Amino acid sequence: MSHGVGPDRSGSSVPSASVDGPGAAPSYHWPFGEAATPPPPRRPRGTGIGGVVAVATVTALLVGGGAGFGAARLAAGGSASATSDPARSTDPAPAPLPPGETTSTVEVARRVLPGTVMIEVGSGSGTGTGSGFVIDRQGHVMTNNHVVAGASKGSRIRVVFSDGRRTTASLVGRSPSYDLAVIKVKADDQLRPLELGDSRSAAVGAPVVAVGSPLGLPGTVTQGIVSALERPVTVNESGSADAPTAYIDGIQTDAPINPGNSGGPLVDAGARVIGVNSAILTLSSGQGQTGNIGIGFAIPVNQAKTIGELLVKDGRATYPVVGAQLQEGTDGVELTSVEAGGAARKAGLKVGDLISSVDGRRVETREELVVMVRTHRPGDRVTFGYTRGSSRAEAELTLGGRVG
Known part of the structure; x- marks a missing residue:
């Protein structure tokens, strides 16, 4: 239960369904860069479920062949064809919308893309990719721990902005227990921090947009709804309630999320971040589909905000x-x-x-x-x-x- 009981250790496998085991709540398994497929969830919502998996990706593993070559080139060059025109705009950041106000999906994308980044960790064939979003003008970027865990062992972090700019980043702090991390790029006047909303305002059926770099394709926007709330999701389960396994009171969404979306923002119709995309439920191996099947999970932004502040202040969280x-x-x-x-x-x-x-x-x-x-x-x-x-x-x- 990594809930404050047993020894402090980072487990390696969660309940089932890649998220939890038979009869357990959804959970993830993350070695960064691999889309693991854990056991089926404890309370199956249907048949043939494989599990919940972290949605970071290793480019070398998931981008290959003819289609992969194009994706790899887009990721490497930040080509305009990989992002929409609004993302490349140099206009000042739009003013925040009044609480509760909504806007069109096109406007949501225009507001969110400039502050969403692709994150590359490692080098060469071992490069893994995930997503993140700018949270302040000092250059702090929020993402998942499983996206940047390799940086704690010396791997290089590189950030690619929606307009194609690339820069290096340093690891500020990470929390395996919440699967959250903060990295930092150099502060400049081109940074576009995203507006953080209130995850308590999330309602089942409300429209949401997921933004990130699925399969190494930066600046990707997908739309869906909040399909459930307070969904227990676990990553790296152990028998100890205190083990630093990630346990998330997840926001469930059907907005298409795939490997590489990890750490990107889930935003509401007012372009406010309400969650950090972290995991997907997949079909069991052998059923032909290992990517998105319409069930993804995000860490509520209220929790992410609290942990992020601790990471910025102390480099660690409790x-x-x-x-x-x-x-x-x-x-x-x-x-x-x-x-x-x-x-x-x-x-x-x-x-x-x-x-x-x-x-x-x-x-x-x-x-x-x-x-x-x-x-x-x-x-x-x-x-x-x-x-x-x-x-x-x-x-x-x-x-x-x-x-x-």
Whole structure:
């Protein structure tokens, strides 16, 4: 549950469905650059589901053959044919729209493309590509951790703007537990920070636009709707609630998202960022389709904003922990161990207790419990509903914290 319980380690595989295992919430698996296809989700929404996968891509793996050659050239040269005219405009950034106001998809693209970038990590045949977006005029760019994780081991980061400009970037900080990272390019007057919205305003059925560099094609815009909210998505699952696996209270969308879209913005009809595109659900191998099938997930921007501020300030972020190990029981999530001095122990919880709700919201899986805890910050108070033997009760926990 990477939710504040077990040892601090970066897991490598998540629930199922490339996101979670059979019966688990969606999850991802990320070695940067590979579109992994984990096991099927714990609660299948249909048949033949392969899993949720991170949507960064390694150009060498996914761009090949005749069509790939063209895509590789566009990515390398920033050709005008790879982006729309609005993206190449040198006009001043449009003024933000009043809260709640919407505009056309063409206008949304005009506002968002100049602030969205393609990110290349590595060099030569090992170059991986993802997306990101400018968040301030100091040159900070937000993206996914799995896009730039290789930079922590010395790989070079290069940023390609929608008008074809290219520059190097440095890694400011990253959080594997939230799958978020911030990189920095040199500040200049051509930077076009995107307006950050409020992910709490997202509504099922509302139109959204995803922007990024799928398959190495920069400046790509796709449209869809918010198809679900509060969807538990996990990347790199482990049995510990405190492990730095990414647990996301995802915004689900049917806007086409493919490998290379990772880290790009999901924006509302007012061109305001409401999420960071991070993963897709794919069909199982052998069914012929490994790209977008109409189910993608984004990290809510409110959470991304909080973590981004920590990364800019300190180069690292913290996540909440409860100090317990978890496993799924028949009527809730069972505590299999409780750490001395941890939040669960201090609240009076014991091994064998079955957690059935967090702040009144029912939980049935480890992933759900962890995701709900992760929507809070260390030091916050949360209420766990639980069963001990034949008795039901509630316990108020003050969440601990770890760096990750």
